[in-house]
Amino acid sequence: MGRSDDFESVIPLGTMLIVKNPVFKKPLAKSTAFGLIVENPADIEFLSQKRMDALFPGVQWKSDLPNESRALVNSVFWEFHPDQDDLEIATKLKNVGNKAFFENRPTDAARFYNVALEYLSEEEITPAAVSILLDTLSNKAAAKLGCFNSVLICTGKILGIKGDHVKGIYRHAKALIGLGRYAEGGEFLDEKLNQFPSLGEECKDIVSLRSIIPELMKPPGKEIIRALLNPRPSETRLPQPQPPLPVGMADRIAEFRGPIQLGKSKVCDGEGIFASEDLEVGTHLLICTPFAGLYVEAGKTKEFTFNTSPPEYLIGSIANKIWLDPQLGHEFYSLWAGPDLKSLTMDNEEDAKKMGRVDIGRIKNISKYNFTGTLYNENDDEDFISGGVWIPSSKINHSCIDANAAYRPHDSSLIMMVTTFKKVKKGEEIITSYLDAFHPFSARNFMESHGFICKCRLCELDRSENPDVIVRIVKLLKSLAYDHATNLYPFDLQILTRDLITIAELERLRAATPDLNACMMSRGVLTVAAIVLMDEKRYTECFAMMQKIYAVLVNIPPNFMHHDLAATVLVCCMKMDKEKAVLEKWAEEVRKYCRLYAGTLKHVRVGHHPTVPEDLRKFGIEFFTDDD
Template identity: 25%
Template sequence: MDLKTLDGNKLIEKIKAQQEMLKSASERQGQRPQDRKSKDEMVHSFMISSMMSQIQMASQRNVIHQSFIPPAYRPSISPLAELRPIFIRDLQLEIHHRGTYLLLKAITPASRMNAVLVIAEDERDEAIMVEIYHQETEDVREATSLIGNDAVLLIKEPYFKVMASGEYGLRIDHLSDIIFVDQTNSMIPTAWRTGGNILETSAESLKLSGHKAVRRGKYWESITMYTRAIAHERATGEEIEVILRNRAFAFLKTQQYDAVLTDLGYHPGCNLKFSEKALYRTAEALYSLGRFSECLEVTRRLHIEFPNNQQAIVMLDRVQNRCSEQQAGTYKFKQLQLDAKRLSIPQLDYATYVGPLEVRNSEGKGRGLFVTKAVKAGDLLICEKAFGYAHVAENSEESSSCTLLVNTETERWFMGGHANLLRTLAQKIHKNPSLAPSFSALFHGDYEGPGTREVDGAPVVDTFLVERIASLNVFGCPPDSSLHTHQRIIQNENIEEKPYQSCGIWIKASYINHSCVGNVRRAFVGDMMIVRASRDLEADTELAFTYKKPSDETAEANKKFLKTWGFTCQCSLCQDVQDTKESVLIKRRKLLRELEKTCGAFPFQLAKFERLLKDVDKTYKQPANIVPRLGIWAPYMLLLRMYAAEKTSREVLVGVENILNSLGFVVHGVNSTSTAFEIVQWGVTQNHLVEVFLHARDAFRTLQLPDDAERATAYARLVFKIVVGENDSFESVHGI
């Protein structure tokens, strides 16, 4: 999205000014600022700023939340016992204070702007601004729930810096670098303790407080109460078992599924001698983690032990469907489309299917995805649910507020879904560290992660590793489905050049490397990516699809574009552009510009248009089935439509053949009544090819060649399946 779309050049100028200010701050590295505000001034300024921000958010449209990513730094991986305490007065600008921790108490309500903000003080009565990034959005968890009144924060190896506002403060980018210290912890100074001695309250009373919080929908508060009850020195084993089940419910509600399984004592192969509630909550957690075969086993046990449990019956049906999808790739695609259309945020309830594929080393490209057996064009290879997904509504009123993320180190800007995705991914692996390995294994360039996944029993999340993986593996996707995109394309809406703002990470699909002339094609239904073979493939063939729209003139642009991934495209198209003389390329571009002018001329000069097309065609030396002629298929499409409206069926079939040939197809029987119509070699698939084959069908019918007409219809359905991801919707779009 162009930044000017929302707020014009002033926004860009402001961002650049802030970038310069942040960069100049590095010149003060190591200083202890002498111009810090007093605690009272800091609190007053913060409260005014917070109030003004809330008013602005409520009254303005097109609000942009700006966030600047600093130069990458590693998270703290030191156990707390190895860190020494420091105080605010010890902090030095632009320094990561390794080997230390800072204990603070919140003295203002938390506020949310581009991060969760709060003013906090240390034991020496000095105050500081704290900015905590990548927390859940306000509609998921309120800032005041994250940092309550008098909350105590422990910041590991604090990073002290000049903020984008010009104030001094602490910036926390890594979710694992902050610990929210419970009031029962002995680290808390006596003067900071609130509400008397909590541990004097009985475990039963603490449990009941947890129940009350659950009834109010305050699940994080309930987790705190249940945790205190479990830790109570007089809690019995039986009480603890019950409270663990209660806490597991709260963990479910906050999407901490790993913690659910830990509290309930589940591990693969355990005896499942659980209570009814424990079995159901275990099944829910396993389902949410995508561990469907384990979920099926637990749900079956639940149904056997408690046959009257209606939730178990519903869950059993759901998980059996997921297992069928996961194991055999059997999907009700029409239902997927309905679900994507129905949901405002189309995160669908389906499993991931991976066909006969294997990740292997790919020469010059790192790792790639290979088929382990021969497949046919249209075969389903992947139907994958997004690991992380950020939806941006197409309707401008729904998407009037967005996030702008600026990486000050790489000077790359991200807006909308791409900016929101970072928070989604970081939160997911922080809450459920069992999911981190598959994500962390994705390509991340030369960035080295911390090498440690857990410290003091808590997960370590490197936000900069997450950002690097996301930026190198993200896929843009339509806000609803490729079906909707296809419908708009065939209505001649020029939308293919517009970048998608919705996006996600699909782990298995991320291993597919780029080629301008791919052999598979991706489509989307909500947050499901569908990958199908776009041509027949032999066993051990590496899969490839385009990372961006291919054209005849992409060789040099692709070199720059693919530098990010560390390889050069060696496809036939790029190789041909490199091998073609510059004078020929200049001539081709000139002819294509003339073609474009001729299209807009009135009256339309058909003979001139056909002559120019032939002249462009002559600038290609390699056969089209080796090097597709992507510059001319669209003009041929215009001709085909004219032939279909005004010419004979034979001329229509000539137009069909020209388009297919230009896209690299090898076909038999287009202009012969004695040879059956057949695709011998598939070329580059396009949305408009459905229309091409339907024109062929109509021409064959007119020529009384019903078998060829039937085959043309079948090819139209097959292309539809490849570009849309399924063909259950074919009749509703194209008729019969």
């Protein structure tokens, strides 16, 4: 719980703990101090002195602190005096709970509120205690971030005592909305607003919550899609996160499911997601919030990882969430838990029981095999951390080269969007790429990262390739002049000629399967094709090489390069005076990747060819269309 130098961040002296499976160890390998650790939050039960007295009357606990020790620790710990009454104690615990909540420790907050509630009997409650009980329940409801079923229990109690409790009404409606029960949330608010007409005046938040419900019931609009896709700033020395969503927008984004359904996967033994109708390019399939996620700003990652690591943090959040709201376990444990654990299903009675409990081993596996996000580098405080586990998108399987949909988690809001980047036929499986295809075969080790052997066309070809050819490809790629450390190309005609011969050999080595020639996407080849040949005005050669790059590129989920490479082909076509139909075709490719990657055609201004719209006008083509 909390920081050890802040006495109110730990539970007060005299609180009893029932601890199952405690272990005396260091919390992290790098920690200097040992502590009594439990991995599973469900293995600790906190009992107030009051509840202990009620459960075990007359029992004298030998472990009471000796006076000399008490004098030593008095400045650090806190406890209740014997002359304090229940209401005072409950109030103090509630306030400490609030403090924990504001310090972003919602689970600690929930524990303090639980102990506070032990001092507030709901049966024989005095009028003075009503307000503190309502406050505590209401704050506990707010602390249960994302644990909406438990929130409804708290708010149900509040509204049973006081039907017009403003925060209770607001949090009840928020929980119904969080559970996707939008219509019910709307009806509930209408009923309350009718019953208590002054409510709208007292709480503008209730009125604005009511007003966004119709929007939540529709597919997301363009403004939301653009904000979610808003790219990371380019041209910065350090990786920068995407711009944050406009204030208040996250509340207006609903969980969204496009025309998809679950089914038995065609690429693995488990489940997958399938198109339930023919899908166009750019169809949004999913918008969802993470079950557990983490965003840490650049510059704060060292401080964050002092006490924990990102995987440990996620495992802890998931465990706490299921502990606070066991019903959430039903959804979470339906995810793939790796080759060594049998998948659980609610259809099986034994499984169903297990799905309401905190099972740390299973949580660890599920977090590992279903994690999406930036990889965290322990030594780099200047990079941000963004990642998590999203339940709906976790059902999507992988192919290095034949993907048809892209994952796009927004860096700081952690809202995930999945969108098709190819046409998909009804009944076809939705496939994404967990890792880009242009990583060499040796780096695409899915056994290590995800517990499976990828059998996509590219992996099968790489696997069956003569080892000498693989060694040759690696050697050829290394010999290209592009310098990865400086991002520079040491231009000289002789060097370029040598590189062109090397690239021609790379092409020949995969001549039978040009769309599987992923080394055409390496930085060395891309720099020669898209920058050096273009600068040299050798458009015919540039166009020919870009065609080969494009054959690979179209099968890879769109990233920051796609629109710029399409624009390179388009510029070559203009320079070569190709017919208008060809220019139209490539202009449409540029538009497609601008929309897919950034959600707006204006993205054409970012990259090496910002004047494409003006250049196209000379050929009678308008780049910007009415729908942007």
